[in-house]
Amino acid sequence: DNVKPEANSLPEYDEVFNTIESYQGMTIQYLSYSKIGKVMKKISQLDDSHIPESDGQFKFRERAGKLVTQWHAILSASGKGADGGDGAATNGTGNAEDASPEAGAAPAEPEAGEGEGDVVMATDA
Numbered sequence: 381d382n383v384k385p386e387a388n389s390l391p392e393y394d395e396v397f398n399t400i401e402s403y404q405g406m407t408i409q410y411l412s413y414s415k416i417g418k419v420m421k422k423i424s425q426l427d428d429s430h431i432p433e434s435d436g437q438f439k440f441r442e443r444a445g446k447l448v449t450q451w452h453a454i455l456s457a458s459g460k461g462a463d464g465g466d467g468a469a470t471n472g473t474g475n476a477e478d479a480s481p482e483a484g485a486a487p488a489e490p491e492a493g494e495g496e497g498d499v500v501m502a503t504d505a
Contacts, residue, residue, distance in 0.1 A: 420444040
């Protein structure tokens with residue numbers, strides 16, 4: 381719970397952050413389904429007592445804060461506030477094909493990845 385991650389785990393976390401930071405298809409549905417925005421916000425607000433000293437190399441809190449800001453812009457552009465308001469468009473054009481699900485409807489679950497419980501973000505191929 382209130383345990384610092386071990387320094388030898390940080391390169392693995394860096395890989396996860398790199399994957400998330402390079403993903404270009406983020407939508408409101410993905411943010412809502414995965415709750416990754418809440419996770420990143422929590423990381424960005426962690427107290428120094430929860431951060432390994434070697435984080436200066438990886439800057440996880442700073443990177444998490446940048447992702448939260450970037451995703452907040454997606455929510456704002458769509459008219460859906462950070463509090464989960466009722467905006468209809470994703471980070472696309474606002475056309476019907478880009479619209480979010482009807483109010484109260486859960487977004488479709490992405491297909492499972494290799495490991496059970498993995499959340500895979502589908503692309504618009």
